[in-house]
Amino acid sequence: MPQVTLTVNGKRHTVAVEGRTLLVEVLREKLGLTGTHIGCDTSQCGACVVHVNGDSVKSCTMLALQAEGAEVTTIEGLAKPDGTLHPMQEMFREHHALQCGYCTPGMVMSAIDLVAKHPEGLTEREIREGLDGNLCRCTGYHNIVKAVAAAWPLMHAKPMPAAAE
Amino acid sequence: MGFEGIGAAVKRKEDGRFLAGRGNYVDDINRPGQVYAYFKRSDRPHARILRVDTAAAASAPGVVAVYTGADFAADGIGGLPCGWQIHSKDGSPMAEPPHPVLAQGKVRHVGDPVVAVLAETRQQAKDAAELIEIDYEDLPGTASVLDALKPGAAVVHDEAPGNVCYDWQIGDKAAVDAAFAGAARVVKLDLTNNRLVPNAMEPRAAIGECDIAGNYTLYTTSQNPHVIRLLMGAFVLHIPEHQLRVVAPDVGGGFGSKIYHYAEEALVTWAAGKLKRPVKWTAERSESFMSDAHGRDHVSTAEMALDAEGHFLALKVSTLANMGAYLSTFAPAVPTYLYATLLAGVYKTPVIYAEVKAVFTNTVPVDAYRGAGRPEATFLLERLVDAIAHDTGIDRIELRRRNFIPANAFPYQTPVALQYDSGDYETTLAAALKAADHTGFPARRQAAAAQGKLRGIGISTYLEACGIAPSAVAGALGARAGLYEVANVRVNPTGSVTVFTGTHSHGQGHETTFAQVVAEQLGVPVSQVDVVHGDTARIPFGMGTYGSRSIAVGGSALVKAMDKIIAKGKRIAAHLLEASVDDIEFKDGKFSVAGTDKSKTFGEIALTAYVPHNYPIEELEPGLDETAFYDPKNFTFPGGCHVAEVEIDRETGVVRVVNFTAVDDIGRVINPMIVEGQVHGGVAQGIGQALLEQAGYDDGGQIVSGSFMDYTMPRADNVPNIHVGTESTLCTHNPLGVKGVGEVGAIGSPPAVINAIVNALEAYGVRHLDMPATSQKIWSILQAGAPRMAAE
Ligand code: FES
Numbered sequence: 001m002p003q004v005t006l007t008v009n010g011k012r013h014t015v016a017v018e019g020r021t022l023l024v025e026v027l028r029e030k031l032g033l034t035g036t037h038i039g040c041d042t043s044q045c046g047a048c049v050v051h052v053n054g055d056s057v058k059s060c061t062m063l064a065l066q067a068e069g070a071e072v073t074t075i076e077g078l079a080k081p082d083g084t085l086h087p088m089q090e091m092f093r094e095h096h097a098l099q100c101g102y103c104t105p106g107m108v109m110s111a112i113d114l115v116a117k118h119p120e121g122l123t124e125r126e127i128r129e130g131l132d133g134n135l136c137r138c139t140g141y142h143n144i145v146k147a148v149a150a151a152w153p154l155m156h157a158k159p160m161p162a163a164a165e
Numbered sequence: 166m167g168f169e170g171i172g173a174a175v176k177r178k179e180d181g182r183f184l185a186g187r188g189n190y191v192d193d194i195n196r197p198g199q200v201y202a203y204f205k206r207s208d209r210p211h212a213r214i215l216r217v218d219t220a221a222a223a224s225a226p227g228v229v230a231v232y233t234g235a236d237f238a239a240d241g242i243g244g245l246p247c248g249w250q251i252h253s254k255d256g257s258p259m260a261e262p263p264h265p266v267l268a269q270g271k272v273r274h275v276g277d278p279v280v281a282v283l284a285e286t287r288q289q290a291k292d293a294a295e296l297i298e299i300d301y302e303d304l305p306g307t308a309s310v311l312d313a314l315k316p317g318a319a320v321v322h323d324e325a326p327g328n329v330c331y332d333w334q335i336g337d338k339a340a341v342d343a344a345f346a347g348a349a350r351v352v353k354l355d356l357t358n359n360r361l362v363p364n365a366m367e368p369r370a371a372i373g374e375c376d377i378a379g380n381y382t383l384y385t386t387s388q389n390p391h392v393i394r395l396l397m398g399a400f401v402l403h404i405p406e407h408q409l410r411v412v413a414p415d416v417g418g419g420f421g422s423k424i425y426h427y428a429e430e431a432l433v434t435w436a437a438g439k440l441k442r443p444v445k446w447t448a449e450r451s452e453s454f455m456s457d458a459h460g461r462d463h464v465s466t467a468e469m470a471l472d473a474e475g476h477f478l479a480l481k482v483s484t485l486a487n488m489g490a491y492l493s494t495f496a497p498a499v500p501t502y503l504y505a506t507l508l509a510g511v512y513k514t515p516v517i518y519a520e521v522k523a524v525f526t527n528t529v530p531v532d533a534y535r536g537a538g539r540p541e542a543t544f545l546l547e548r549l550v551d552a553i554a555h556d557t558g559i560d561r562i563e564l565r566r567r568n569f570i571p572a573n574a575f576p577y578q579t580p581v582a583l584q585y586d587s588g589d590y591e592t593t594l595a596a597a598l599k600a601a602d603h604t605g606f607p608a609r610r611q612a613a614a615a616q617g618k619l620r621g622i623g624i625s626t627y628l629e630a631c632g633i634a635p636s637a638v639a640g641a642l643g644a645r646a647g648l649y650e651v652a653n654v655r656v657n658p659t660g661s662v663t664v665f666t667g668t669h670s671h672g673q674g675h676e677t678t679f680a681q682v683v684a685e686q687l688g689v690p691v692s693q694v695d696v697v698h699g700d701t702a703r704i705p706f707g708m709g710t711y712g713s714r715s716i717a718v719g720g721s722a723l724v725k726a727m728d729k730i731i732a733k734g735k736r737i738a739a740h741l742l743e744a745s746v747d748d749i750e751f752k753d754g755k756f757s758v759a760g761t762d763k764s765k766t767f768g769e770i771a772l773t774a775y776v777p778h779n780y781p782i783e784e785l786e787p788g789l790d791e792t793a794f795y796d797p798k799n800f801t802f803p804g805g806c807h808v809a810e811v812e813i814d815r816e817t818g819v820v821r822v823v824n825f826t827a828v829d830d831i832g833r834v835i836n837p838m839i840v841e842g843q844v845h846g847g848v849a850q851g852i853g854q855a856l857l858e859q860a861g862y863d864d865g866g867q868i869v870s871g872s873f874m875d876y877t878m879p880r881a882d883n884v885p886n887i888h889v890g891t892e893s894t895l896c897t898h899n900p901l902g903v904k905g906v907g908e909v910g911a912i913g914s915p916p917a918v919i920n921a922i923v924n925a926l927e928a929y930g931v932r933h934l935d936m937p938a939t940s941q942k943i944w945s946i947l948q949a950g951a952p953r954m955a956a957e
């Protein structure tokens with residue numbers, strides 16, 4: 001069986017995989033990182049989103065072998081070692097942006113990437129469109145959108161530009 | 166600690182683990198030595214099974230076992246049971262054909278499981294399933310109730326000739342006919358309620374396990390583990406209850422679809438017993454589409470008799486309800502006692518008659534989903550009321566007001582069995598219109614028109630029923646289960662509290678709200694309260710969570726158990742304080758002697774109960790641990806008003822919900838933050854049903870929406886910000902005054918959205934639109950006609 005070496009949440013792993021093994025399967029089944037979820041089989045739901053080399057990626061769309069040498073961050077790798085949550089996690093809690101929690105890891109990972117890539121600010125409409133790849137059946141998205149907007153100033157350490165609000 | 170009791174927006178205790186990726190969902194669990202199950206399912210809607218050849222699969226790499234329906238038959242295992250029996254008009258019991266775990270003889274819907282392959286890895290099981298050969302003789306199939314009832318239609322079950330499961334009625338037909346005969350006017354509306362796929366984001370999963378002594382454990386994605394233990398243990402696999410443990414850990418949404426006992430749960434448990442190895446199965450999403458019970462799917466005709474002023478005189482409803490290919494656990498109850506009994510709505514219609522025919526088709530079974538019967542009743546009524554307004558020219562708000570049950574009429578007996586205990590429909594209507602700035606609408610419509618957009622506003626004034634009860638009444642109506650709930654309150658020696666509840670939380674946040682109820686009553690901080698649910702080995706026999714029953718029924722049991730704790734605590738305090746029990750008061754976490762400053766804290770009493778050195782041991786047992794079972798006296802009746810405002814793009818037909826306002830009467834609010842979240846989610850489902858979602862079948866029963874590629878789920882950009890308000894009257898018959906909030910959003914919103922679209926299209930002569938109001942449907946209307954005067 002071929003092998004793949006990748007760094008996940010700062011730790012290097014080498015695992016044997018089949019050619020068809022998906023990144024999400026390696027994370028969940030080989031590395032025991034079950035925070036990354038699987039919600040579909042057509043790459044439509046976003047429950048499996050992780051960061052690969054700093055970009056959000058649906059880990060069900062990527063073969064494990066494609067992650068050779070990659071730096072992967074999952075939901076388990078967001079909080080600081082002392083347990084301090086990432087501002088996005090904090091704001092999800094603050095604004096009740098999760099109910100059953102199943103979509104949450106993917107939603108948080110997508111939202112962090114969205115905010116990080118928009119230093120110019122985000123309107124409510126842009127947040128909604130930016131989260132278009134992540135399904136949630138519980139929250140109606142209302143509080144997720146609020147949480148993402150609230151995380152923006154914390155992540156960029158400045159107020160959201162007025163034009164974007 | 167700040168205020169954490171009833172009414173505080175306490176942040177959720179469960180969020181920490183979910184946000185850190187440390188939830189514990191069934192698919193996250195792996196048991197040593199487990200094998201993986203994969204199901205070969207029917208790709209035919211309806212066919213006779215001529216031959217199943219599993220030889221190649223059985224010898225494929227990694228395969229441990231291959232099972233077919235014949236193995237279950239050989240073991241004397243019958244089918245999956247149905248939990249509710251309906252009787253037809255003529256008194257005969259409904260047709261209740263068998264529902265085998267794996268198909269026997271025939272397949273009846275796409276997704277019907279035929280063969281189970283068990284292998285060392287998931288991939289090996291899946292690969293081996295490819296090698297199975299099944300010869301089918303295709304039979305004609307049906308998907309719609311109308312086709313299934315046609316003479317000569319293919320018969321799904323020999324036990325149900327003509328595909329009729331039951332033909333049921335409620336209400337006074339003679340009185341309704343008489344009222345129609347004398348009516349000034351009759352308004353009629355034909356409508357359908359579209360079939361939905363629940364699509365909780367966590368796909369169903371199950372792990373069966375059996376130890377050497379024959380003790381079984383089933384980990385499953387369930388809303389009600391004790392119900393599964395009872396149904397599967399007692400009725401399917403014949404495992405004594407003390408040897409079967411069912412665990413429903415963190416569950417990623419349910420909405421009804423995880424109430425039922427499913428074939429896969431029975432298979433993994435049974436196979437674990439055979440193999441003495443754990444057996445794991447996790448649904449792929451495409452399996453969810455063809456095996457999770459669907460929701461809705463009604464075809465109805467509604468007629469209202471009116472006097473000259475538009476007062477409702479009588480309502481007549483005829484509904485065909487699709488049951489799918491088999492009876493799911495509670496399916497028969499949905500279009501009867503959760504639908505037809507709701508047809509009075511918020512109106513004082515004096516007489517009502519409804520008949521409901523439940524029909525078998527070659528589709529996935531249909532059962533209770535997010536509102537279950539009440540969304541269907543509400544859509545029918547609230548569309549009918551707008552059609553009456555359209556036909557008579559009476560303003561639709563005035564028409565509603567004219568027919569409301571007034572606030573001083575409670576308790577109010579409807580002509581369809583229910584007795585409402587409380588409500589105030591005028592108040593929720595007025596508050597919603599104000600919050601939605603209804604008076605400002607004409608200006609907004611004008612502004613939209615200037616941008617080339619059609620803008621419309623719609624309302625729905627709805628009512629629903631939660632916490633189905635009492636047990637004796639439900640039993641008389643066909644329920645084969647009790648409908649009480651149970652709570653065990655264990656005060657620990659140092660005064661912290663563990664609550665064991667029969668309800669289940671799969672997104673609702675009970676770990677927080679139930680702790681708030683404890684904080685309110687016992688004065689113990691929320692952080693010192695642990696709420697345990699979802700494991701039959703830990704919790705007493707309770708019925709689980711569905712029908713927005715958890716706080717109304719489970720919360721009541723919790724209060725009753727805490728009453729017992731306080732009563733016992735008073736006796737202990739009386740002993741310690743050398744006072745009479747009658748003089749002991751309990752307030753703010755302290756037992757004190759009335760009129761003195763002598764007191765003992767809750768923690769001191771707890772410790773005394775477990776270290777009974779100075780204790781009235783002759784009259785009182787040690788310990789502080791009480792259980793209460795609570796059987797409700799009645800349903801609770803949340804209601805309210807939803808207002809939707811839509812804009813339609815003339816070029817594309819795309820409908821955007823631009824404003825949404827919900828003002829609900831849900832009784833006492835325990836946690837306003839959680840309440841708002843529940844309403845948001847329900848409204849998004851309602852918008853999804855109104856605009857996007859449709860479980861698609863071709864005429865023969867082949868699924869045409871089998872994934873998220875072709876079943877349109879509401880996404881963040883399909884939903885607006887949602888204004889949520891509450892205007893509550895209290896439930897009069899439970900100790901907390903609570904009514905329930907889990908489903909109001911999904912119940913009240915669909916007709917508000919459709920009423921808004923019809924309003925926006927009024928110049929096009931549109932009187933009614935069935936859901937989903939897709940852009941294609943709207944575009945065709947826009948193309949078909951230059952605007953003309955509204956006319957029927
Ligand atoms: S599991 Fe990856 S998008 Fe759904």
Ligand code: FES
Pocket residue numbers: 097098099100101102103104135136137138139366417418672
């Ligand atoms: S919180 Fe349940 S799916 Fe999003």
